[in-house]
Amino acid sequence: MPDEEMLALWVEDELTGESATTVNAWAASQPEWLARREEARQMKTLLRTHLPVSEDPPYADFFNSRISREIAREAAVAPAAATATKGVGAFWRFFLPATAVAGMALCFWAGTRVVPASHAAPQGPLVNIPVSAPLGPYLYTPEKGVTAAYYNSATANAEVIVLDGLAAISDSFEVPETAAVEEDPAPSATADIETPSR
Amino acid sequence: MNIFQRLASKKLLGPAESGSAATGKPVEGPEDDVLVLRAKAGDMKAYDELVTRHRGRIYAMIRNMVKNETDAWDLSQEVFIKAWQALPRFEVKARFTTWLYRIAHNAVYDFSRRRRPEGGGDELNDELLNRDRIDPAAVSTPSEARSPDEALAGDELREKIESALAKLSPEHREAVVLKDVQGLAYKEIAEVMDCSIGTVMSRLFYARQKLQSLLKDEYDAR
Secondary structure, eight states, X not given: OOOHHHHHHHHTTOOOHHHHHHHHHHHTTOHHHHHHHHHHHHHHHHHHHHSOSOOXXXXXXXXXXXXXXXXXXXXXXXXXXXXXXXXXXXXXXXXXXXXXXHHHHHHHHHHHHOOOTTXXXXXXXXXXXXXXXXXXXXXXXXXXXXXXXXXXXXXXXXXXXXXXXXXXXXXXXXXXXXXXXXXXXXXXXXXXXXXXXX | OOHHHHHHTSOOSSOOOOSGGGGOOOOXXXXXXXXXXXXXXXXXXXXXXXXXXXXXXXXXXXXXXHOOHHHHHHHHHHHHHHHXXXXXXXXXXXXXXXXXXXXXXXXXXXXXXXXXXXXXXSXXXXXXXXXXXXXXXXXXXXXXXXXXXXXXXXXXXXXXXXXXXXXXXXHHHHHHIIIIISOOOHHHHHHHHTSOHHHHHHHHHHHHHXXXXXXXXXXXTO
């Protein structure tokens, strides 16, 4: 009996010459295999009759010209890109991995040296902190001509920020509705609690 | 008249030979190998000739896989552009057709992965591809040699077959399309689908069984 691959090729009519003769002789007494080959042939005939092997795409001339145009466009872009990356770029590309590794090592080393003040244990005598050192937050005013001053009173437990140079708010200014919060005139019904009658 | 009587009364639309011979239809002009060598040397006219020679098969194969003319058109374009880009790596000892099918296989599978919910071409749309609007005098107009009755019956059956094919898994559908429609040999299909011949056999066997059950009415009419 022929092997499975040989039989599969025979079913598809792919065998030629001596191998085809051999399998034909064997299959002559095998109705099951003959039927299988016939089914395969019928399926092929059915599909090839109704599905084209070759079908020109719509607007075939445009199909070709568009491919040519795309290839030409890419060909024009490729040398420009190659020129841009050549020279200095190509030179530095050689050092890029080494530079990256060196950078990572430097960052790691710096990380081991920089310790947050809160975590740093005092070593030896405390150094004198300059009195003039600015305390408190850094203030930023986006409007030109407006200055801000910060006052901190530990005894009063208060912090004050004074803005100087702001234009006065006119009396006619009305707070926009979107910024207004309306108070509910009356509690909603769901908030009412009925006391059970006794 | 049952389906097989109808088949007997019509001439086949394409070559029905099996195996690799089916893909090598008689060509005018230089062989593919010669054109490929010229194209590799940068000859765009040679590549244009290769596109003209193979666009029909590639488009038909892709169209049977994606079931949408616009997407099939775009994907076929993609295949030939990618083929051009990869041409320097193509070894002439391989068959150019099989190599193109392989690129088409990859393009279809990539497309399936990134498939849009609604197919819509960037430059072409279905309205543009409506055959009724194609100029009858255009060189590339598909010819219709059948009578209206024959055409209607044929179109109905084609729709049934296409609908049945669409119900197969992509692997089974591709095996059937490459084998039973395109007429590739097992070895070529294995190359295109990047699998063993045994896998192709198995896929083809199950795909045909499923197709037979889906087209049962047509088979019962025998």
